[in-house]
Amino acid sequence: MALDPKKIALCWPNYIDTSVVSGGQWVDTLPLEHVQDDRTSVVAKTASLDPAHTQFSITTDRRRPLYVLAILAHNLSAAATVRTRVYRDAGQTDLIYDSGWANVWPVVYGLDDVVWGNDNFWNRRLTEEDRTTYTPLMTQFFADRLLGSSVHVELLDTGNLEGAITLGRVMLADVWQPRYNLDYGVQDGYDSGTQITRAGDASRTGYARRVTPKRTVSFQLSNLNEDEAFLRVHRLQRTQDVVGEILYLYSPVPSAANFARTMIAQQTELNGITHPYLANYENAMSLLEIL
Structure with a gap:
C-alpha cells in the first residue's frame, strides 16, 4: 500500500543491528560493519569511488517487512545517486523491487532561494558549497511494503571531492502511518x-x-x-x-x-x-x- 502524502510517517524498527552487511571494498580500519554502530561518528569508508567498491548488501536475520532505507552522516555529494534493490531471498535471486537510479539529495531550496542566472535556477538542486550546512540524511522509500530478506544498495558518486564515500548509521525499517493524521499545533x-x-x-x-x-x-x-x-x-x-x-x-x-x-x-x-x-x-x- 502506497504511503499517504497527507499523513506523518514513523519508521521503525531498524533491522540493521540483526542483519549481515557485505560487499563493496572498504578501508580496513573503517569497515562496512561500522554502519551497524549507532554512534554516527563511527563511519565506514570505501576504498575508492569505483562503483564496484561503493555498493553493499544487507541481509536480514529472517524475512522482514521493509519499506525504507536511510543513511545518516554520509559525505555523498550533491550529485550523488543511489539505487536500491530488494530481494525476497537471502541469495538475491528473487527480485521484488528495483528503485532505479535516484538522487541522494532531494530538492532543498524554495523558489525564493534561487536567483535567475544560477546554474540550479530551474531544478533547485543543492550546491556543493551548501551541502555541508544540511543534515546528511538520505531516505529512499520503496513503492510498497515488501516482505524481503536482502537489500542491495549501489551508490554512484564519482565526482566526490574526498575521493571516497563515508557512511555513518544505516537504517532499514518498516513504516507506520496513523489512520488519522496528527493534530494541528505541531x-x-x-x-x-x-x-x-x-x-x-x-x-x-x-x-x-x-x-x-x-x-x-x-x-x-x-x-x-x-x-x-x-x-x-x-x-x-x-x-x-x-x-x-x-x-x-x-x-x-x-x-x-x-x-x-x-x-x-x-x-x-x-x-x-x-x-x-x-x-x-x-x-x-x-x-x-x-x-
Missing part, C-alpha cells in the same frame, strides 16, 4: 545546546561554545483506535524507549519543506496513552534529532 524547533559564558567586563562580553543544534518536533495523536494505541504506539515505546531510532517524516512527499522536517530521532520522554472516551485513545510524542 511544534517544530531546535534544541541548540550552545552555551554562552559572560565575562565580567563592563560590556559583559559573551564567549560562545557553539554546537550543532538538533531539530525537535512535538505533536499530538488524538484519534487512535485500540490497535493503533497498543499495537503501534505502546509497542513503539516498549521497543524504542528513549534511545531507539525513529525516522520521522511530516509527509513522505519529496519537497524542500518536508526535507527540512525529515530526521532520524529519539523520543525525549514516554508519554502515557490516554483513553478520554469510548473507542478513542490519545498520545503526545516529542522527538529529538540524532546527529
Whole structure:
C-alpha cells in the first residue's frame, strides 16, 4: 500500500543491528560493519569511488517487512545517486523491487532561494558549497511494503571531492502511518545546546561554545483506535524507549519543506496513552534529532 502524502510517517524498527552487511571494498580500519554502530561518528569508508567498491548488501536475520532505507552522516555529494534493490531471498535471486537510479539529495531550496542566472535556477538542486550546512540524511522509500530478506544498495558518486564515500548509521525499517493524521499545533524547533559564558567586563562580553543544534518536533495523536494505541504506539515505546531510532517524516512527499522536517530521532520522554472516551485513545510524542 502506497504511503499517504497527507499523513506523518514513523519508521521503525531498524533491522540493521540483526542483519549481515557485505560487499563493496572498504578501508580496513573503517569497515562496512561500522554502519551497524549507532554512534554516527563511527563511519565506514570505501576504498575508492569505483562503483564496484561503493555498493553493499544487507541481509536480514529472517524475512522482514521493509519499506525504507536511510543513511545518516554520509559525505555523498550533491550529485550523488543511489539505487536500491530488494530481494525476497537471502541469495538475491528473487527480485521484488528495483528503485532505479535516484538522487541522494532531494530538492532543498524554495523558489525564493534561487536567483535567475544560477546554474540550479530551474531544478533547485543543492550546491556543493551548501551541502555541508544540511543534515546528511538520505531516505529512499520503496513503492510498497515488501516482505524481503536482502537489500542491495549501489551508490554512484564519482565526482566526490574526498575521493571516497563515508557512511555513518544505516537504517532499514518498516513504516507506520496513523489512520488519522496528527493534530494541528505541531511544534517544530531546535534544541541548540550552545552555551554562552559572560565575562565580567563592563560590556559583559559573551564567549560562545557553539554546537550543532538538533531539530525537535512535538505533536499530538488524538484519534487512535485500540490497535493503533497498543499495537503501534505502546509497542513503539516498549521497543524504542528513549534511545531507539525513529525516522520521522511530516509527509513522505519529496519537497524542500518536508526535507527540512525529515530526521532520524529519539523520543525525549514516554508519554502515557490516554483513553478520554469510548473507542478513542490519545498520545503526545516529542522527538529529538540524532546527529
